[in-house]
Amino acid sequence: MSEAKKKDTFSDSLGFILAAIAAAVGLSNIWRFSAEAAQNGGGIYVLCYLICIVLVGYPLVLAELALGRSKQKGVYECYQNQGSWEWVGLAGITICFLIFCFYNVVAGWVLGYLWNLLTGRLFVSTEKEHFVEFYSAIRSNWQGNLIWTFIMMVSAIFINQAGVSGGIEQCAKILMPIFIVMMVGLIGYSITLEGAGRGLYFYLWPSLSNFSLQGFAFALSQSFMSLSIGMGALVTYGSFVNKKDNLYFSSFAIVAGDTLVAVLAGFFLFAFLGHEQVDFDAMHDGDNALIGPGLAFITLPLIFSKLGYFVGPILAGSFFLLLIFAAITSSISLLAAPAKYMESKYKMGNKKALWILGLGSFAISIVCILSDSDIESLFSVMPHPEYNFHDFFMDFVIRILTPLATFFFSLFIAMKWKMSSLFKEAEQGGKLNKRLIPYIEVTIRYITPLFVGISFLTSLWQLTYDLCG
Numbered sequence: 001m002s003e004a005k006k007k008d009t010f011s012d013s014l015g016f017i018l019a020a021i022a023a024a025v026g027l028s029n030i031w032r033f034s035a036e037a038a039q040n041g042g043g044i045y046v047l048c049y050l051i052c053i054v055l056v057g058y059p060l061v062l063a064e065l066a067l068g069r070s071k072q073k074g075v076y077e078c079y080q081n082q083g084s085w086e087w088v089g090l091a092g093i094t095i096c097f098l099i100f101c102f103y104n105v106v107a108g109w110v111l112g113y114l115w116n117l118l119t120g121r122l123f124v125s126t127e128k129e130h131f132v133e134f135y136s137a138i139r140s141n142w143q144g145n146l147i148w149t150f151i152m153m154v155s156a157i158f159i160n161q162a163g164v165s166g167g168i169e170q171c172a173k174i175l176m177p178i179f180i181v182m183m184v185g186l187i188g189y190s191i192t193l194e195g196a197g198r199g200l201y202f203y204l205w206p207s208l209s210n211f212s213l214q215g216f217a218f219a220l221s222q223s224f225m226s227l228s229i230g231m232g233a234l235v236t237y238g239s240f241v242n243k244k245d246n247l248y249f250s251s252f253a254i255v256a257g258d259t260l261v262a263v264l265a266g267f268f269l270f271a272f273l274g275h276e277q278v279d280f281d282a283m284h285d286g287d288n289a290l291i292g293p294g295l296a297f298i299t300l301p302l303i304f305s306k307l308g309y310f311v312g313p314i315l316a317g318s319f320f321l322l323l324i325f326a327a328i329t330s331s332i333s334l335l336a337a338p339a340k341y342m343e344s345k346y347k348m349g350n351k352k353a354l355w356i357l358g359l360g361s362f363a364i365s366i367v368c369i370l371s372d373s374d375i376e377s378l379f380s381v382m383p384h385p386e387y388n389f390h391d392f393f394m395d396f397v398i399r400i401l402t403p404l405a406t407f408f409f410s411l412f413i414a415m416k417w418k419m420s421s422l423f424k425e426a427e428q429g430g431k432l433n434k435r436l437i438p439y440i441e442v443t444i445r446y447i448t449p450l451f452v453g454i455s456f457l458t459s460l461w462q463l464t465y466d467l468c469g
């Protein structure tokens, strides 16, 4: 008789932690965190972010992993027979899928930058104008973006097809060490530059002058995006974890690893900005090169271009590779969670689920790509000319849908699954100091819904304002 098929899981605790950190560390750690910090008061934003991580991030990561491991199956089974709560699971994996759609497009721009760097078209000038035009050319090049996005999407499918230990874990084990070396190199170089200290001061000193409730709301939704909370991705990864693993420690390692990467990426970004003598107080003035993606795609390449023919391209190459590595390991998990869900719900094979989702996502990516392009007027449904569908879609998913899903996830844990089930599951592989139990209970029951509620309303107001602006 043939041996029963062994479940494909992570090979050991370390493999799991590494893969989970790799999944969590994504594009948003490298540029979004710093871009938001730059626009929302630097150090005060970083402080808010750290508070959110401790009061909301860690407990929820633990809850997601425990829920996934309790059933040893994906999101579908975790919410099965839970009455109307089932849609909380569905909402989570829908968000994963939606992020996958626009995420690949942004990662595609990075491939575009890398390609142009290699073919010598990125560094033909050291003028700001060139980099502003270059960024807009990359975004509006819809033919190129279709190809790059497709490559990202197909890579995520193939790696997923190779399995949990052979694909997802293996990929993390190869890419993460290179990632760390490049990051350390960028930090080491940048902090020795003249003016770096000024950038770091702005980044780390919590000055209240630029603080607003909106900054807090952004920090919270950024922490969800960065830690991949509320989307079922961690529930799915949790289902591949051994019952003997210490979930308290794994959750800590994931949260700490992800936060460390975001904070460290800020070190080199702000050091470079300080060197360029960027006026941090004027960051709100709407200069596209200094806000949002402009920081990573215009200002940083501009700074690199001024650092010489040899050093500039090496720094730029490391930076864009860093982004690509971060993107691919995240993209894998963004696809894995909904694919597992489809496999269970519709009883279909892994390959079929991956391809249906991959191609479906590509259809939505096409709309994003076209809305970025010159022929955008054909597809634009947005009332505000400066705010295209792609940008709106990203903001809507990250700032509105994700907090909403997280809100209901915390209610699900507290009211339906119950805190006792969480602790029962987690205690199988580790022991929590008794004094920390109230911390987990209070944060999930009260602090998360409160924080998320405030953040959701603030973001909703802001988004409506931006849209109709």
Ligand code: PHE
Binding pocket: 023, 024, 025, 026, 027, 028, 029, 096, 099, 225, 226, 227, 228, 229, 231, 233, 330, 331, 333, 334
């Ligand atoms: N955490 C990833 C990032 O920071 C995005 C992501 C969300 C990845 C959900 C997986 C699941 O970019």
